[in-house]
Amino acid sequence: MFRTLFNYSTDAVFVEDPRTGEILDVNDTATRQLGYSREELLDLTVADIDTELPTMEDYQAFVTNLKDDGHTTFDGTHRRKDGSTFPVEVNVSYIELDQLERGYVLALSRDVTERKRAEERIRENEAALERLNVGTQELIDAAPEEMRLRTADIAQSVLDVEYAGLWLYDETIGELDEYASRTSPEIDPDTVQLPTNLPDRVWQTFVSDDVDIENDVEGSGRETGTAPLRSRVLVPLGRHGVICVGSTQSDTFDDRLVDLVETVATTVETAWNRADGEANLKQQNAELARVDRLNILIREIDQALVRAETVESIDEAVCEHLAESALFEFAWIGEFDAAGDTVAAREWAGIDGTSLEQLTTSEESVWYESQVITAVRTDEVQVVADTATDPRASSWREAALESGARSCICIPLVYGESIYGVLVVYGRTPQPDERNVDVLSELGETIAHAIHAVETRVTQHTDSVVELTLQTTAEMPLVRLSLETDCVIEFEGAVPRDDGDMTVFFTAKDVSPNEVMAASEQSLVIKELSQLAQQDTGSKFKARLATSTLASKLLEQGATIRSLNIDAGTATAVVELPEAADVREFVEGVKRDVPDLDLLARQSQTRPPDKEQRLQTTFKQRLTPRQQEILQLAYRSGYFESPRVQTGKELSDALDLSQSTFNYHLRGGERKLLAMVFDHDPEA
The missing domain is CATH 3.30.450.40 (GAF domain)
Structure with missing residues (x-):
C-alpha cells in the first residue's frame, strides 16, 4: 500500500542518504521526469541530477543547514538523463528515525516548467x-x-x-x-x-x-x-x-x-x-449616443414585455416604444396567415390606420412578396436600406416618404417552430446601421419568446398535471446504442443546433467508456461522441446526432420529461402534461414518428408550487433561444467546471460560431440570469 501511494504522488519523491548524497529510493514520477529507470537512479547521487548541488561539498553544506532548520523549500534545476534540464520547486525535510538510529533526507520535487x-x-x-x-x-x-x-x-x-x-x-x-x-x-x-x-x-x-x-x-x-x-x-x-x-x-x-x-x-x-479630425470624433460621439439610446429603448421594451399579461399588451408596448423613440418613425406588427400566405396588421403606432393601409395594401404593390412575406418564409430579417432609391420600394415609395420613412426593417417573430407574426420598423434616416439590425433581430426573438410565454403561462404554472409512462423499442440512436453495448442510458438533456442536428447529453451505466465510443463509431447518425466525465453512477457523454431522438419528439409535443431511461434497447419515459392537455392527441402526435410507442400508465398528479419550475419558466421567458442554447451547452459540456472539461473555443467551434459571438451570447445570458437574482422582481 505504501509503495502504491508513494508512486501515485504527482510530485517526484527522493529519499537520500544525508552522509553520501546517494539516492536510496524514488517514485515513478521521478523516473518519468528524469528519464531514468528506478535502478539507474538508485546508482546516482543528488549531484548527478541537481545542478544547484554539483559537488559533495555543496551537498554536505546544504545538509548541515537542513539539520538546523529541519525543512526548506527552494527553486532549482534538475538534469534529465538526456542532459536537458527543467525548473523545479523542491520541498526538502531532514527526518531522523529513532528505530533505525539514523537520518534521511526526504525531497519532494515539482516540475514548474509551465509555471515558469x-x-x-x-x-x-x-x-x-x-x-x-x-x-x-x-x-x-x-x-x-x-x-x-x-x-x-x-x-x-x-x-x-x-x-x-x-x-x-x-x-x-x-x-x-x-x-x-x-x-x-x-x-x-x-x-x-x-x-x-x-x-x-x-x-x-x-x-x-x-x-x-x-x-x-x-x-x-x-x-x-x-x-x-x-x-x-x-x-x-x-x-x-x-x-x-x-x-x-x-x-x-x-x-x-x-x-x-x-x-x-x-x-x-x-x-x-x-x-x-474633430469631425470624425463628433460622429463617433453621436454614434455612441445613438447606441446608448437604442440600448435604453431595448431595456424599456424588455421591461414592458416582462409586465405584459396578454399578446395584445405585448404588441401595443412594442409598437408604442419604437414609435416614440427618436431613432424610428413608426412601427407595426402583422399577423401571418399561413393558409392565405398573407400578413395583416394587428397593432401599430406612429402612423394612422389609413396611411398604413395605403402603405401595405396597394393593388399594384409587390410589398408582401418582396419583404414581409420573405421575412416570414425565411425566418430572416429583411432590410430596405433607402426607400428613396431601393427598387423594391417603388410601389410603396411615395406613401413611405410621405409618412417620413426613409428605411425599413422587417423582423420575423419566431420561437421554436412557431411564427408569431412580423415586426416592421421604419427608420427616419436611410442606411440603417448593422447594429440596429442585429439588435432588432434579437428583439424579435425576445418578443416571440414573450408571446409564447404569455400563451402558455397558464399551463406552465398549473399545479395539476397528467403523468404518462411511455415505452418504445424503436431503433432511435440512443436506443440502438444501449442495445449494442448492453448498457443502461439515462437521458439528461438536449440542445438543438442551427444545422438541424441535436446535441444530447446522457449517462451510460454498466459499460466501459471505450465500448460506448467504439459502438458510436459504427453509427451513421452519431456524428460526434465525447466523454465529459467519469462518475460513480457511470460515464457522462455528449453526442451530436444527425436525426431526431425520442426526447426531441416528446419535447416537440409540449411534454415535460421527468425521466427517460434506456435499458437493453427499450426506452421508458415518464412525462408530464398540463391537466387540460389532450392525452390522445399527444400520444398520436408522438406515434406519427414513433409508431410502436406504448402508453403504459396514466395518472393525475397534484404538485405543490414548484419554485424550480417557475425559475425555469422565467429563464425561458427572459433569455433568447440562442442564449438558452449556448448556456445549456456550456453547462452540460463542463464549461463551468474547474478545470474546464471543454473550452469556449471548442464550444464555439461546435456551434460554428466565432468565439467573440459565442462569448457575446454567453455573457448576455449570464447577465440576465444575474439580473433575475440581484434585480429582484416580486412578479418573477
Whole structure:
C-alpha cells in the first residue's frame, strides 16, 4: 500500500542518504521526469541530477543547514538523463528515525516548467505593453502621414516579430496595397518572402473585418537566401486598411500573441481615427449616443414585455416604444396567415390606420412578396436600406416618404417552430446601421419568446398535471446504442443546433467508456461522441446526432420529461402534461414518428408550487433561444467546471460560431440570469 501511494504522488519523491548524497529510493514520477529507470537512479547521487548541488561539498553544506532548520523549500534545476534540464520547486525535510538510529533526507520535487513559462509570458506581455505605451504616445502626437509610416515600425517593435506591414486602402481607386513594412534587425528586408496568396487574404480581411490567423503557411518558397513567412496574422484597421504581422517560424501566434496583435491594431486604429479630425470624433460621439439610446429603448421594451399579461399588451408596448423613440418613425406588427400566405396588421403606432393601409395594401404593390412575406418564409430579417432609391420600394415609395420613412426593417417573430407574426420598423434616416439590425433581430426573438410565454403561462404554472409512462423499442440512436453495448442510458438533456442536428447529453451505466465510443463509431447518425466525465453512477457523454431522438419528439409535443431511461434497447419515459392537455392527441402526435410507442400508465398528479419550475419558466421567458442554447451547452459540456472539461473555443467551434459571438451570447445570458437574482422582481 505504501509503495502504491508513494508512486501515485504527482510530485517526484527522493529519499537520500544525508552522509553520501546517494539516492536510496524514488517514485515513478521521478523516473518519468528524469528519464531514468528506478535502478539507474538508485546508482546516482543528488549531484548527478541537481545542478544547484554539483559537488559533495555543496551537498554536505546544504545538509548541515537542513539539520538546523529541519525543512526548506527552494527553486532549482534538475538534469534529465538526456542532459536537458527543467525548473523545479523542491520541498526538502531532514527526518531522523529513532528505530533505525539514523537520518534521511526526504525531497519532494515539482516540475514548474509551465509555471515558469506562464511567468515568462507575463513578463513578455508587460514588456510588450510598455513598448505599446511608448508607441501610443508617438501615434498620438503624429500627423496622419507620419502615422502611416510609423505603424509598421511600432507593430514590429511591440510584437517582436520578424515582419510587420501596413496595407493601406485607397478610397479613390478602391484598392488595397502594401504601404510600408518593417523587418527585425536580424533579417535582411530583401530576403523576406511573403506568401503568394497574401494580397487576396488581406483583401478578404479588409472586406470581412475579421481577424485572419494562419500558423502553417503553405506555398512559401524556401530558396537559398530567402526567409519565407511560415505563420502570419491579418487584423483589419477599419476603413484604413490591414496590419499584417508574420514570422519565419510555424505556430508562432498563440492566443496571447493574437490578443496582443489585436490590441496593437485597436490602438493604431483609435489613434488614426483621432488624427482624422474633430469631425470624425463628433460622429463617433453621436454614434455612441445613438447606441446608448437604442440600448435604453431595448431595456424599456424588455421591461414592458416582462409586465405584459396578454399578446395584445405585448404588441401595443412594442409598437408604442419604437414609435416614440427618436431613432424610428413608426412601427407595426402583422399577423401571418399561413393558409392565405398573407400578413395583416394587428397593432401599430406612429402612423394612422389609413396611411398604413395605403402603405401595405396597394393593388399594384409587390410589398408582401418582396419583404414581409420573405421575412416570414425565411425566418430572416429583411432590410430596405433607402426607400428613396431601393427598387423594391417603388410601389410603396411615395406613401413611405410621405409618412417620413426613409428605411425599413422587417423582423420575423419566431420561437421554436412557431411564427408569431412580423415586426416592421421604419427608420427616419436611410442606411440603417448593422447594429440596429442585429439588435432588432434579437428583439424579435425576445418578443416571440414573450408571446409564447404569455400563451402558455397558464399551463406552465398549473399545479395539476397528467403523468404518462411511455415505452418504445424503436431503433432511435440512443436506443440502438444501449442495445449494442448492453448498457443502461439515462437521458439528461438536449440542445438543438442551427444545422438541424441535436446535441444530447446522457449517462451510460454498466459499460466501459471505450465500448460506448467504439459502438458510436459504427453509427451513421452519431456524428460526434465525447466523454465529459467519469462518475460513480457511470460515464457522462455528449453526442451530436444527425436525426431526431425520442426526447426531441416528446419535447416537440409540449411534454415535460421527468425521466427517460434506456435499458437493453427499450426506452421508458415518464412525462408530464398540463391537466387540460389532450392525452390522445399527444400520444398520436408522438406515434406519427414513433409508431410502436406504448402508453403504459396514466395518472393525475397534484404538485405543490414548484419554485424550480417557475425559475425555469422565467429563464425561458427572459433569455433568447440562442442564449438558452449556448448556456445549456456550456453547462452540460463542463464549461463551468474547474478545470474546464471543454473550452469556449471548442464550444464555439461546435456551434460554428466565432468565439467573440459565442462569448457575446454567453455573457448576455449570464447577465440576465444575474439580473433575475440581484434585480429582484416580486412578479418573477
